[in-house]
Amino acid sequence: MRAPVLVFGSNGQVAQALKALLPEAVFLSRTECDLERPGQAAAALEKHKPRVVINAAAYTEVDKAESENERSRAHQINAAAVQEIAFWCARNDVSLIHYSTDYVYPGDGDLPWSELAPVAPRNHYGQTKLDGEAAIRSAGCHHVILRTSWVFSPVGKNFVKTMLKLGLEREHLSVVDDQVGSPTYAPDIARATLRVLGHPHFAKGEASTICAIRAGSRGMPSPPRFSPRPPPKVGRSKSRAWMRSGPPNIRPRPSDR
Template identity: 55%
Template sequence: MILVFGRTGQVARELAAASDDVRCLGRTEADLSVPGACDAAIRAIRPAAVINAAAWTDVDAAEAEEEAATRINGAAPGEMARACADLGIPLVHISTDYVFDGSGDAPWSPDDATAPLGAYGRSKLAGEKAVVAEGCAHVILRTSWVFSGHGRNFLLTMLRLGAERERLTVVADQIGGPTPADAIAAACLKVQDALRDGAPSGIHHFAGTPDVSWADFARGIFEAAGMCCTVEGIPASAWPAPAARPANSRMDCSALRAAFGIERPDWREGTGRILAARL
């Protein structure tokens, strides 16, 4: 049995749907903000593998509540990794492109220097370092721009706004790879299986293709949905927020393909699956 931290998040829900061998723990069963909760859950259940799909994801709120975000995104994954190391259990931990500063226009490789722009990125980087330090068999899977047919995400926001308005302004100078949550779930399951068979630990990137701006992602959504909503691209500076976002979230995913045979998912196909399921 695979223990998943997270129940209502996008990836956790897709993991539950993808496998009967998954047990998802929500906050009432394992509150990542409570020291010892993750350790106790792992030791009580003793699963074959652990996937951490739970996180503090409110990027802007993290600026004002960095200590709380770091407890959930930093200390809790380290606690999971420590228990996994003690019990000989592999861990797959989901991280983010926000560990980079978003400079340049080249895709980020797993071994590139990290330099988070804000509290959220710092908290996620703390989690990565904690997992590595504990020495369990692990894969840290950095992903970006996650979307699905449930929860709060860009695709669902665009579908709602596109039905209400004829024109939207969307940021056009941030570039990344939108990633379907069901593809992340499938990647996590494949990776944990490989770790159980002795695959080496490491940090890998997994993001959708092709890379686009938020504005072009919105245009692709409206085209696929047959919605007549015009998108005007604007600079990120015209949409101020408490936390800075990386301008360049392109991810080099070649190491993941080489190690595990996992290809980048096409976000246009993922969008089509979600739209078809909503009909």
């Protein structure tokens, strides 16, 4: 039976949020389809033959991606595997939704980025994500690329969960104050994805565009302004957050000002 929607990266924050909205979709984890291994994505697509593909899988270890051992892994998952998926979609007239990142932008200026803003990644991770975008456009499949930033949710690893945990464990926290961004709640991204799926142009296979998502976000806070205090059901924290500049050994990020 042909699957209506196939989602790569089922353990990620956005895919977890999509599960509640797309109960009939096929969700594949790394165990079921390892994008590090060439050919596995195409094999999975041939097996399930979906009508729509959502790629929520990505290599996201920004700093580790700069090391010699990890550069090739980042490129394989974020660019080469994406190309494999996009070419399959093009050959089979299947539409693709792909999640990208604000790391494709250079990071200068102080206004929110739009899909029309110039791109110039400042690190290897951002370059691999931009290469993935280029691969999709080159393949010629119908697609929508959603650029997200500072994704957080109740599951997985993210800044909010880390700060909640540390706030319960430590009396003082040191948080960088020279980065700003647009935190985006994963369930909001999932709901935006659902709107894309229901759009007439996408349903007819006529969409080929890039969108910058700031779903449910207001303003552009720095980490200290965004650092949450644990709610009563989580526990009470006596921590104080100390603002500081980011360390020089951290790789350049688009939100560094």
